[in-house]
Structure formats: structure tokens, C-alpha cells
Amino acid sequence: MKSEYSKWSSVRSTRTKRKAFRMDLFDYMREQNREKESPLASRLRPATLDEMVGQQHIIGKDKLLYRAIKADKLSSIILYGPPGTGKTTLAKVIANTTSAEFLQINATSAGKKDMEDVIAQAKNNQGMYGKKTILFIDEIHRFNKGQQDYLLPFVEDGTVILIGATTENPYFEVNGALLSRSIIFELKNLSTEDIKTLILRAVNDKEKGMGAYDAVIEEEALDFLADVANGDARAALTAIELGILTTERSDDGKIHITLEVASECIQKRVVRYDKTGDNHYDTVSAFIKSMRGSDPDAAVYYLARMLYAGEDIKFIARRIMICAAEDVSNADPMALVVATSAAQAVERIGMPEAQIILSEAVIYVASSPKSNSAYNAIFKAMDTVKNTVTSKVPVHLMDAHYKGSAALGHGIGYKYAHDYPNHYVNQQYLPDELVGSKFYNPGDLGYEAEVKEYFKKIRGID
Numbered sequence: 001m002k003s004e005y006s007k008w009s010s011v012r013s014t015r016t017k018r019k020a021f022r023m024d025l026f027d028y029m030r031e032q033n034r035e036k037e038s039p040l041a042s043r044l045r046p047a048t049l050d051e052m053v054g055q056q057h058i059i060g061k062d063k064l065l066y067r068a069i070k071a072d073k074l075s076s077i078i079l080y081g082p083p084g085t086g087k088t089t090l091a092k093v094i095a096n097t098t099s100a101e102f103l104q105i106n107a108t109s110a111g112k113k114d115m116e117d118v119i120a121q122a123k124n125n126q127g128m129y130g131k132k133t134i135l136f137i138d139e140i141h142r143f144n145k146g147q148q149d150y151l152l153p154f155v156e157d158g159t160v161i162l163i164g165a166t167t168e169n170p171y172f173e174v175n176g177a178l179l180s181r182s183i184i185f186e187l188k189n190l191s192t193e194d195i196k197t198l199i200l201r202a203v204n205d206k207e208k209g210m211g212a213y214d215a216v217i218e219e220e221a222l223d224f225l226a227d228v229a230n231g232d233a234r235a236a237l238t239a240i241e242l243g244i245l246t247t248e249r250s251d252d253g254k255i256h257i258t259l260e261v262a263s264e265c266i267q268k269r270v271v272r273y274d275k276t277g278d279n280h281y282d283t284v285s286a287f288i289k290s291m292r293g294s295d296p297d298a299a300v301y302y303l304a305r306m307l308y309a310g311e312d313i314k315f316i317a318r319r320i321m322i323c324a325a326e327d328v329s330n331a332d333p334m335a336l337v338v339a340t341s342a343a344q345a346v347e348r349i350g351m352p353e354a355q356i357i358l359s360e361a362v363i364y365v366a367s368s369p370k371s372n373s374a375y376n377a378i379f380k381a382m383d384t385v386k387n388t389v390t391s392k393v394p395v396h397l398m399d400a401h402y403k404g405s406a407a408l409g410h411g412i413g414y415k416y417a418h419d420y421p422n423h424y425v426n427q428q429y430l431p432d433e434l435v436g437s438k439f440y441n442p443g444d445l446g447y448e449a450e451v452k453e454y455f456k457k458i459r460g461i462d
Contacts, residue, residue: 040241041234043208044201045089047096053233054194055086058185065185072098074134076155076162078170078179081187082350084232087165090187091136094163100132101125103160107142115150122160133160140164141173148175155181169348189231196226198233202240203257215244215255221262228266230310239266288319292327296366303355303362313354317343320361324368331371331446338364369446377440384437391431424458 046052049059049069059066068074074094079087095102103118122133137143143151155162155178162182166173170184190198202209203217217225217240229236243257243265250256287302306316321339328335342361346354400411415425430437442448442455 039238040202040210041237044198044205044237045092047093049093049097052086052089052093053197054190055090055187057188059090064183069094069097072100074098074161074163076178076182078140078162078164078166078174078182078184079187080166080168080170080184082189082231083167084229084234085187085189086233087187088138091138091163091165094134095136098132098134100134100161102134102136104136104138107137107139107147110137112147112150115147119154119159122154126159132158134163135160136163136165138165139167141166141168141170145175148178152177152181172348190233191231192223192226195229195231195233195236196222199225199236199240202237203244210241210244213244213255214253215247215257217257217262218259220259221257224259225262225266228310235266284319288323291320291323291362291366292370294366294368294370296363299362299366300359303358307351307355307358313346313351313358314343316358317346317361320358320365324365326375327370327372328365328368329371329374329443329448330451331369331443331448333447335365335368369448371443371445371448373441373443373448381439384434384439388433391433393431394428396427397429422458426459 049066052059057063059069065077079090081087091104095104101122103121105114105118118133118135122135125131125133140148151160151162152175154160162178164170164174164178164182170179199217199222203211203215205211225236225239229239239262240257243261244255246265247255247257247261283302283305287299287306290296290298290302303316307313317339321336321343324335324339339361342357345357349357395409396411396413396415398408398410399405400414405411415427417423417425419425428435442451444452
């Protein structure tokens with residue numbers, strides 16, 4: 001009986017091993033196929049820090065993060081930046097570099113059970129093997145407060161080293177206690193040259209890229225893709241992959257990625273808008289002049305042209321603020337308030353919603369009554385300061401808040417405006433040499449018309 005049982009146990013054990021082997025083999029084949037068939041952006045992900053493109057402000061060889069990764073002494077970090085800037089890529093590089101166990105979950109799909117499982121595995125790694133665990137959470141801002149609170153004690157006691165990735169400002173979206181225990185690294189949009197480097201790598205790399213297809217990309221198409229990608233490497237690589245896979249070979253046997261092909265693949269019409277060329281400045285000029293000229297329709301059109309071409313939304317917001325101060329001025333003081341609020345909102349929210357905010361600000365400024373009085377006033381005053389000898393401040397206006405000022409005559413004779421009707425008193429404020437000089441001339445529109453009437457009332461003059 002015993003020998004029969006042993007025989008059966010042996011058979012069962014053999015079957016189990018065969019089954020496990022088959023599962024391992026299938027898993028291996030599935031992984032191999034996945035790597036071959038995965039999108040180009042995924043296949044081209046760097047395996048080492050030295051292969052990474054861009055983000056040198058945080059992973060340059062003299063930077064803290066580079067040194068920490070190389071030394072395998074990483075503490076909890078939050079990677080913050082727009083899509084396609086390399087947050088997940090950097091996490092994968094860390095996974096390839098570290099001796100710690102690397103676990104990954106996505107906050108969009110992970111539930112409480114998933115979190116409990118990874119924490120249990122981390123505790124096991126720590127207790128049984130004395131091994132650290134790095135937990136990478138993509139889209140960490142998607143976790144609710146309860147989920148983030150659950151992680152906190154395990155980050156605090158070192159059970160896991162947290163790497164969180166988010167496209168949202170972590171100071172608004174991530175638990176303050178988690179933030180205080182993490183170092184925040186902001187990833188920037190890749191530069192145009194960085195995108196070009198990645199595109200050329202994709203076209204020519206025969207192992208991970210599309211090099212086996214014998215494709216060439218025209219310089220005009222390369223410039224266009226790098227520009228409209230607007231710092232998003234994933235968008236550029238997806239477009240180039242689609243272009244190579246769907247374009248027929250030319251007579252020379254090569255696949256040619258032309259400007260037309262690039263435009264079609266990234267679903268962006270070629271807009272004549274070179275951010276460093278004449279067309280850029282012409283469009284910006286037309287945009288500003290349309291707001292100044294009180295044409296909201298034209299202003300919004302040029303806004304759309306700039307947005308479509310990938311112009312920096314912060315640049316656009318700055319131009320609106322300048323126009324509000326220069327061309328609206330005190331005819332409607334709220335214009336600058338609206339423009340400034342829009343600029344702050346744009347930075348916090350980002351695209352695509354930022355286009356609505358910019359549109360609101362543009363329409364407000366374009367529709368406001370206009371005045372260039374503040375512009376004229378400051379430049380006239382600056383010119384006066386530049387071209388005249390620095391004049392002495394009238395004695396009665398000098399500081400009288402220190403001991404001995406009276407002996408010098410400072411402040412004597414000063415009339416306190418609030419002691420007089422309309423809180424106004426006629427006295428000399430300009431230096432002797434400039435008495436009678438006029439710098440500010442309020443206009444006849446909007447609030448400045450009220451200002452002009454106010455001066456008539458209190459001064460009795462125009």
C-alpha cells in the first residue's frame with residue numbers, strides 16, 4: 001500500500017512539474033511575442049540611464065537622481081510631468097538597475113486586493129530575504145485618499161520604496177504625508193532635438209526599431225513630426241511606426257516618409273508656423289494686433305492657429321497679459337486681472353482644457369475698451385529720468401520718521417490729503433525742475449473716462 005502510494009505521488013509530482021514547465025514555457029513565449037508585437041514606443045524604451053534622451057536636468061551625470069540610481073540608494077520619489085516625457089521609462093530603467101525587487105501597479109485599475117498583495121510580497125522580501133522592494137505606481141493621482149493613506153505606513157517604515165508617476169501637479173493630487181516622505185522630480189517636455197533623436201533611432205535601429213524596413217525620413221517630415229509632437233515622444237514614435245507600416249515602397253525599394261505621410265500619420269495638417277521663423281512672429285503679431293484692434297473673432301482664430309501648431313500655452317498667456325496692460329490699461333483694470341488669472345489657471349490645468357481658459361481671456365481683452373495711457377506714461381517718465389539730471393525730492397515730501405529730520409526741514413509743510421475735501425489737496429509732488437510735467441493722460445473710454453471726470457472734480461481742471 002505504501003509503495004503504491006509512493007508510486008502515485010511520484011507520478012503526480014512528475015505531472016505537476018510538467019504542467020509547471022509548460023506554464024513557464026507558455027509564459028516565456030507569450031513574453032517573447034509581446035516584446036516583438038508591442039508598440040514601437042514600448043520596444044524603444046531604454047534599458048539604462050545612458051540610453052535615455054532628455055531630462056538631463058534630473059538625470060545628468062552630476063545630478064542627484066542619476067547618482068542615487070547608479071548607487072542603488074533610491075528613496076521614495078514622485079515623477080511629475082506631461083505624457084510622453086519618460087516617467088514610465090525612467091521607472092523601467094530603475095527596475096533594470098536596482099537589486100531590489102521591482103513591483104508595478106497602475107492606479108487606474110488597482111484595487112485594495114492588489115495593494116494588499118504587493119505589500120504582503122514586500123514584507124516577505126524584507127523578512128525572508130532581507131531584500132528591499134520598489135513599488136512603482138503609475139497614475140498615482142488616480143488613487144483616492146483612502147488608498148494613499150493605506151500606503152503611508154509602509155512607505156514610512158521602509159517596507160516599500162515608492163516611485164509614483166503622475167501627469168497632475170502632485171501638490172494638488174497626492175497626499176501631503178506621502179509628499180513629505182518623497183522627493184519630487186519634474187520631467188519637462190522633450191525638446192525638438194530630443195524628439196528628432198528618438199525618431200531617427202526608431203527609423204534606423206534594426207533590433208528594437210524599424211530599421212529592418214529600410215525606411216528613410218525626409219528632413220522636412222522629421223522637422224514637422226518633432227515640432228507637432230510638442231515634447232511627447234510617444235506621439236512621434238506612434239506616428240513614425242504607422243507611417244512605415246502603411247507606406248508603399250518607392251521605385252528605389254525604400255519606404256519614404258514624406259511631409260505628407262507624416263502629417264497624415266500624426267493626424268495634424270501641416271500648418272505654416274515655424275516656431276523659430278517668420279511665420280511664427282507674423283502669427284503672434286496678428287494675434288496681438290487683433291486683440292488691440294478689438295476684433296475678438298480674429299484674435300480667437302490666431303489663438304487657434306497657435307494652439308494647433310503646438311505653441312507653448314504659457315507663451316500665449318504672457319502675450320495676453322502684456323496686451324491687457326499695454327492696450328487696455330485702466331480703461332478696464334479687470335482685463336489684467338482676468339489675463340493673470342487665466343495664466344495661473346493654464347499652468348495648473350494644462351491642455352486640452354487650457355484652450356478654453358485662453359479663449360475666455362482673449363475674448364475679454366479683445367472686447368474691452370482700449371487705452372495706451374499706462375504705456376505712454378511709463379515710457380515718457382523713463383525717458384525723462386534717462387535724459388535729465390536726477391532732481392531732488394521736494395523737502396516737504398522727504399522722510400520725516402527719524403530723529404533729527406525736523407532740524408533738516410524734512411517733511412515740514414507736508415499736507416495730509418485725507419484732511420481736505422475730496423481727500424485731495426493741491427501741493428507740489430514733482431521735483432522743482434519738473435513741475436508742470438504731464439505723464440499720465442487718461443483716455444475717454446471705460447473706467448478712464450471716470451478717472452478723467454474725477455480729476456476734473458477734485459482739481460477743477462482738465
